[in-house]
Amino acid sequence: MRLILRLLTALVLTVAAAFAILAFIPGQKLAELVGQQIEKQTGRQVVFGGDVRFSLWPTLGIQADTVALANADWAGPEPMLTAGRLVIGVDAADLIRGDVRITELTAIVPHLNLETREDGTGNWVFESAQAEAGAAGESATDESASFAIEAVTLNGASLRYAPHGQDVIEMSQVDLNLLWPDPNGTATIDLTVRPSGKPVRVQGEVGSFKQFLLGQVASVGATVTTQASKARLDGRADLTGAFDGRVTGASEDTSALMAALGLAPAEIPQGLGRTVEFAADTTYTPDGRIALRDLSLSLDQNTVTGEADVNTSASPLQLTAALKGDVLDLSALDAAPAPSAGDAGTGGAAARGWSTEPIDASALALLDGQISLDVQGLKTSSLTLGPSRLTVAVERARAVLSLLPVQAFGGALQGELIANNRNGLSVAGRLSFAEVQMQEALGQLAGYDKLHGEASGALNFLGVGNSMDQIMSSLDGKGNVELGKGFFTGFDLQAIMDPDGGNGGSTIFEGLTASFAMEDGTLRNDDLRAALKVLKAEGEGRVGLGAQDLDYTFTPTAFASDTSSGISVPVRIRGSWFDPEIKPDLSKLVQPKLDEAEEKAKQAVRDKLSEELGVPVETEQDVNDALKRRVEEEARKQLLKFLGGD
Known part of the structure; x- marks a missing residue:
């Protein structure tokens, strides 16, 4: 028991002696000692411009007001770090032995003035320390062991980078x-920045932190969390910001993420990344270039894989990528808004008009570059493509989608589609197509599904406006189409010409050709030619692409021959695409029936005369000749009889 008491007494006396020694060390003297050690290790002068007080509690060390750490020589006269108050905690036992081991460095309301020079080196890289370490070799390492900082805390700091x-x-x-x-071990970092007021937290570890501070490459791992978003980085990095490793991440709300990072707001369409999942082997260089390999990227319901190169220092961002994917669903890009409750009683008429909702094409200005896509399909609200190879080139808010070719509407398309948002939105296209099913093509692109057949042809168009309604009402261009066998549904030209020979409400044709021109959302055609089994038909008129109406006249012709023009009955189709009025000219249907009855009567007379006269009678001349011969024959018979002949 006495031994224990003696040990406790010795321990108390030792601690009391240590505190007594420390108490007699002036605060300014201790500040100078700490400052000398910091300057020796960093090559930067530390200036204590205010009061310096020695403290025993809650931190053993000093509290200094108005403290500044000098900047790098190339970075200008402004200090790299200033603080309204700096609390420096030291280890008492090491201090008694003449070593300075800082257990705590807390800056209250500090200001960090950070910058990089042309080679990417930051002013936080202490070049003097690097030079000393390189020149002195192992001795420098041994000497520097007498100086270490166990903990650094910055509260409420401001930052200029x-x-x-x-x-x-x-x-x-x-x-x-x-x-x-551990001066030779791993450092853990917990950093919170607020680029736009929302916290972005980085929690990580840096292996061999001392060598890292000297500019060498070290292993790093970090987790970044912010507004409904999280990312993880594992790899190797240095003080310049260079990184090589694996990056994974996910965001449930990229709009909130962009806002938290202080980026300009942009309305991201569904399918292009309102939510994001990401993974890639990543290389980053201090000039802002990122190389992504073994990339997997999910944007909402769409997933692609491949590789990409990004230049984040360019404005706008520059991107080159080669990607593969399944069917990409981009239907939200041009989808019409759902009809309101007030439209429910209109029979769908409101929903049939083109959407007047403004199209937000601001995403076109977010990047420049070229993206190649090899996908199993692509869907928008207006079209569906099959397995396709595409390239998208974007430059100054103008995107060109090249089809190389693509499978669409049962056939193949090639050409390019253009969206330009430099001075308001415009869309254009130059396309050629083959073996395209017209019901699918016109149904998806124009809402008209009454023409069936396999077509080839070409189409050029240009539309301007900030809504689908404005674009469709402004369409200009031209095109041509050629179909093989096919049919129109909704009217039967053959039934109009021959009630007993119709096709059940459809007009079946053996072939069809037409060319057309578009101006201000109206398509005009005057050379439609269709060949039917017993008819031929021509057509001309207009189709309102913007108004979704038409006024078109088909003119079928029956019983045509080399010597006769046949019988023609124009059929006019007028009104809405969805419920057009179809009216033939009935007055021209009567004459053929009357002529037929008259012809039947004439034939009966000719047959009777042939029977009575004993000779064929086909024309009025035949009748006259037959009657003349009959009279002459009867006169000869009577004369021979009168003369006594047989």
């Missing part, structure tokens, strides 16, 4: 907590 040749970034309310218990 000026990357060379780029816009200055300023942030406030930055919090940092760094723990580095």
